[in-house]
Amino acid sequence: MAIEMPIALPDTLLSRLSDFLELQIGLHFPRERWRDLERGIAVASRESGYKETQAYIHWLLAAPLTRTQIEGLASHLTVGETYFFREKRSLDILEQQILPELLRARRENERHLRIWSAGCCSGEEPYSIAMLLDRLIPDLEKWNVTILATDINPLFLRKAAQGVYGEWSFRDTPGWLKERYFTRRQDGRFEIQPRIRRMVTFSYLNLAEDAYPSLVNSTNAMDLILCRNVLMYFAQERARKVVDKLHRSLVDGGWLITSPAETSTVLFSAFTAVAFPDAFLYRRIANAGPQTAAVTHPVPWYQGNWEATAPRAPTPAEPSAPAAFSWALSTFAPEVPYEAVAEPATGSEDADSPEHDERETPQCKARACADEGRLVEASAWCEKAIAADKLNPAHYYLLATIEQERGQNEAAERALGRALYLEPDFALAHFALGNLCLSGGRQREARRHFGNALSLLRACPAEALLPESDGLSAGRLVEIIAAVQASLPHAPKVHKELTT
Numbered sequence: 001m002a003i004e005m006p007i008a009l010p011d012t013l014l015s016r017l018s019d020f021l022e023l024q025i026g027l028h029f030p031r032e033r034w035r036d037l038e039r040g041i042a043v044a045s046r047e048s049g050y051k052e053t054q055a056y057i058h059w060l061l062a063a064p065l066t067r068t069q070i071e072g073l074a075s076h077l078t079v080g081e082t083y084f085f086r087e088k089r090s091l092d093i094l095e096q097q098i099l100p101e102l103l104r105a106r107r108e109n110e111r112h113l114r115i116w117s118a119g120c121c122s123g124e125e126p127y128s129i130a131m132l133l134d135r136l137i138p139d140l141e142k143w144n145v146t147i148l149a150t151d152i153n154p155l156f157l158r159k160a161a162q163g164v165y166g167e168w169s170f171r172d173t174p175g176w177l178k179e180r181y182f183t184r185r186q187d188g189r190f191e192i193q194p195r196i197r198r199m200v201t202f203s204y205l206n207l208a209e210d211a212y213p214s215l216v217n218s219t220n221a222m223d224l225i226l227c228r229n230v231l232m233y234f235a236q237e238r239a240r241k242v243v244d245k246l247h248r249s250l251v252d253g254g255w256l257i258t259s260p261a262e263t264s265t266v267l268f269s270a271f272t273a274v275a276f277p278d279a280f281l282y283r284r285i286a287n288a289g290p291q292t293a294a295v296t297h298p299v300p301w302y303q304g305n306w307e308a309t310a311p312r313a314p315t316p317a318e319p320s321a322p323a324a325f326s327w328a329l330s331t332f333a334p335e336v337p338y339e340a341v342a343e344p345a346t347g348s349e350d351a352d353s354p355e356h357d358e359r360e361t362p363q364c365k366a367r368a369c370a371d372e373g374r375l376v377e378a379s380a381w382c383e384k385a386i387a388a389d390k391l392n393p394a395h396y397y398l399l400a401t402i403e404q405e406r407g408q409n410e411a412a413e414r415a416l417g418r419a420l421y422l423e424p425d426f427a428l429a430h431f432a433l434g435n436l437c438l439s440g441g442r443q444r445e446a447r448r449h450f451g452n453a454l455s456l457l458r459a460c461p462a463e464a465l466l467p468e469s470d471g472l473s474a475g476r477l478v479e480i481i482a483a484v485q486a487s488l489p490h491a492p493k494v495h496k497e498l499t500t
């Protein structure tokens with residue numbers, strides 16, 4: 001058994017540090033987790049070249065954190081506990097009920113599906129979803145499936161993108177999983193099959209800070225979001241804001257899956273809680289009206305045991321929801337049987353219909369449809385916006401993001417070409433073109449477009465907000481591009497970009 005180090009840092013300093021981390025990164029360290037905090041910060045301090053942890057903390061507290069500092073801290077202060085097909089009950093419901101219904105509905109029209117693993121850690125969760133879809137969709141190549149996987153910890157993301165795992169990641173999975181989807185390497189580790197790896201896009205996103213939903217980082221119009229064992233590390237107010245943004249990132253009828261230990265009627269009150277045997281999942285349903293049960297007692301936010309920051313000894317089963325939650329659930333949770341949930345209204349509106357709201361411009365309509373995942377309509381509204389104002393590069397950029405979401409990459413590329421013809425200094429369009437080239441395997445071209453974007457961005461003040469970006473600053477896009485470049489083979493060093 002590991003020997004616990006006594007707490008050596010003064011309470012006042014730990015208290016200031018935990019407030020600061022909550023504000024700047026969203027990482028919440030209540031007093032009962034100060035030991036984790038102290039352990040992590042000591043390692044981060046050594047890694048940054050400090051002999052004295054206190055001096056390191058004072059340095060951190062002196063100014064707002066830079067992206068490099070956030071990444072460094074996240075590498076040591078976040079919990080990397082995950083494995084394939086974790087909390088299998090929710091995934092069974094997904095496989096047996098939610099996804100088959102969604103696939104049936106989508107099969108007739110646009111064959112697209114958008115899934116987001118928010119707080120994906122080292123990739124086991126999004127890859128589990130990819131394998132699940134591979135089993136469910138025999139003609140997968142005819143579908144446009146997006147699995148976005150984001151995390152704040154760059155080390156986890158790097159491991160995820162490599163897709164190489166040890167036995168510990170398979171601690172609760174059947175043997176056939178490895179045989180079917182992994183190749184055993186000489187070092188005894190298991191490498192995920194490239195076709196499954198290609199189904200998932202990993203990227204950095206700080207749930208506490210970054211903008212979402214947004215077309216820019218493709219966090220809009222999700223059919224399904226998994227945000228499991230992440231919210232429990234946030235303070236209640238922060239968790240509330242994150243849940244609100246996740247709600248807006250879903251299409252009408254979209255699903256949010258959390259961990260059973262995070263179930264809360266207060267936190268997810270904007271959702272319809274859907275009761276399955278042994279699990280509650282949350283659904284965004286427009287005009288669902290008030291929830292079926294009122295919360296008469298405030299249910300305290302997370303009361304379970306925090307997952308240990310340090311690697312944990314194997315446990316045979318998942319920790320169950322703490323007693324307080326079980327009680328809260330059975331008392332207040334609206335019990336909506338799955339079959340009884342009304343189908344979401346499609347709200348379908350034809351771009352050619354004379355009845356559309358004349359007060360709204362076609363580009364507003366296009367955005368609204370895109371946000372709701374009605375991509376054919378969004379594209380039609382965008383074409384209308386272009387027809388009315390052919391020289392506006394923003395319309396072509398919007399069209400490009402919509403076409404990309406539809407899996408129409410050539411059309412997206414054409415639209416970006418037009419946007420850049422009209423506005424050669426459109427940094428976001430260069431960035432988007434770089435991403436498209438990357439997804440098409442054209443790395444050299446991608447680098448060129450990223451380089452163009454960086455030159456333009458460096459000429460702007462870091463805090464300047466970029467047009468058409470949903471509030472993204474020039475400095476933040478520099479960081480994002482640097483992170484993408486760093487993930488490319490033979491990429492320039494990250495810190496070189498980050499110092500700009």
Ligand SMILES: C[S@@+](CC[C@H](N)C(=O)[O-])C[C@H]1O[C@@H](n2cnc3c(N)ncnc32)[C@H](O)[C@@H]1O
Pocket residue numbers: 025026027074078079080081082083086118119120121122125150151152153156205206207208209227228229230233307
């Ligand atoms: C315990 S893991 C959960 C992994 C996976 N979702 C699961 O349930 O197995 C928590 C993850 O949340 C990530 N995380 C913590 N704070 C975050 C934030 N502010 N933004 C994004 N990810 C965050 C951590 O880096 C870590 O990978």
